[in-house]
Amino acid sequence: MCGRYSLAVSTSEIESWFKAELESGDFSPTWNAAPGQVLPVMVRRDRSWLRPMRWGFQVAVGSGSSFVINARTETVGSKSSFKHLANGFRCVIPSTGFYEWQKRGGEKIPYYIHFPDLPVYGMAGIYRPETLEQESSFLILTTEPKGIIRSIHDRMPLVLDREGVEEWLDGGMDVEVRLNLTEQARGFRAETYTVSNRVNRVGVNGPELVREERHEAVWTLFD
DNA sequence: CCAGACGTTGTT
DNA sequence: GTCTGG
């Protein structure tokens, strides 16, 4: 699953990597992007835009509702809550790395995961457009973890390189077909290591959050 | 038409 | 609220 990530680059670097223009506002680099925050998200209209959106939204479930921050790639195209968004409101969330918590005994140990060959990348997402009642908000799609990441957690975000970003945003294909295409292995390295549990506190931020405590491995993401 | 499900984890 | 299944 993906519940925290870093976006440790300036707005202008995001604009240039994604060839997109910021619609409004400004963003500082962050090493602790968390659900509930407003973050830059790429959408495609006439051209590519970076739009401020809130991470997560309420989904009706049972008689009540739940705050959801992820959707499974396996089911996003068929679940009633997400199907319409997956077909019409796809987006890409800029990122420079993400965190996963490994359960070890009763402890949860945070790992930072990033890609040395892909220092900036996108995560596939869907979003709810702005309405009179509610601001725009997004979810991050999750998938089966690949390679070394399997030893940390059983889900991870759907990571997109430049080509993947185009495949996810472009064209008129059915969302199931599109996901199959987007999930094709492309083979780049993932570096993973444990970090300080200071990242647990959403109010804490700074480059020290991604400082390595214990190195685990550099491995191929897709094998 | 109505009834029932509808999201993610992780744990048992 | 909205979709699927019957």
Added chain:
DNA sequence: CCAGACGTTGTT
């Protein structure tokens, strides 16, 4: 994702 709160009155 994690952290932290989680009830009611009435009074200041």
Added chain:
DNA sequence: GTCTGG
């Protein structure tokens, strides 16, 4: 246990 806030 469950909800809210970040």
